[in-house]
Amino acid sequence: MSTQIKSTNITWHEGSVTRAQREKLLNQKGVTVWMTGLSASGKSTIAVIAEQMLLHQNKHAYRLDGDNIRHGLNKNLGFTAEDRAENIRRIGEVARLFTDAGVIAITSFISPYKKDREAVRASMKPGEFIEVYVNVTVEGAEKRDPKGLYKKARAALAAGKGMGFTGIDDPYEAPEKPEITIETESTSAEEAAKQIVAYLDKGGYLKA
């Protein structure tokens, strides 16, 4: 950190660009918005709209979801208890890097176990991890079931071949003190996204 390399008009220091400098550049604060909830609770739809709303305010958000994680970083993980924990751990670590980069990272995974989510929270500084509980009953989620996953899980269970599907034959552990709770059955996706953006705005995350 002490060496200085002089050019004709600027002095470059051997110190990293700081997080504060990145945040100033982006005029926002790095943060992780962690969506958790049952399959078909509406997590991804809400995340996508929140991302659009943030872009509309010139804020740099990035979504981490099954599409860009499962076939990439976590393609070598299966569905054992150990692999599920490692799945969430890695997502948490990537979210932490984006947060450090000054980006608003929005993760959208069922992340059913309290222990795994709490480990991610503990890896970040206070205020960096915003847990968004997308609350829906199993019945409500099952009624929607846009991809027919609950139907498949019920059929597998009836055939004696449990899939370990969250809400059917694997538990979902609801957050106890989430920063934001969205009541899916009485809130539109747009209202839910507004709720998230308003939280960020009020919390000072949308300015440096």
Add this chain to the structure above:
Amino acid sequence: MSTQIKSTNITWHEGSVTRAQREKLLNQKGVTVWMTGLSASGKSTIAVIAEQMLLHQNKHAYRLDGDNIRHGLNKNLGFTAEDRAENIRRIGEVARLFTDAGVIAITSFISPYKKDREAVRASMKPGEFIEVYVNVTVEGAEKRDPKGLYKKARAALAAGKGMGFTGIDDPYEAPEKPEITIETESTSAEEAAKQIVAYLDKGGYLKA
């Protein structure tokens, strides 16, 4: 993607924010600058200065290096051949996510094996992976040895306890066609960083 959610004045689509939109916001293109070279070749010093120069141009760069990866995402990896490959694979996947986010990701790891680097390159689109070969002879690196790592490796080897240290008792496979080659022994860190920034500028990465 077809549902539209109307608000009073804006129509939110259920489509993700695109990479092009993020790049427009940042006025730059997402890209991975992959530094490779022996320990003590100067990779990190050059990366830090390049990052500063980019910030000075209001460009959003983020460095991935041992400091933020080894004790986080890759803390459960050791030094077996398999773990080393997985180490680089995960770093490549994270760089790919940052690139997709529109950020200039600068990675700074020895990454000695051609096969591992080529796998990262193959995971990205043409032009997204810029390999920067920081070329130094083992003798040159050993002369610098700021952390005494070569000394340790030589001592271990002499004691019959090889560490698998790149350049001493593990191979470094130089890139065949790197986008940028830096001749450390005849180039200052500042000149090297300028070489990288000039490449990005000329390649159109510093505008959307």
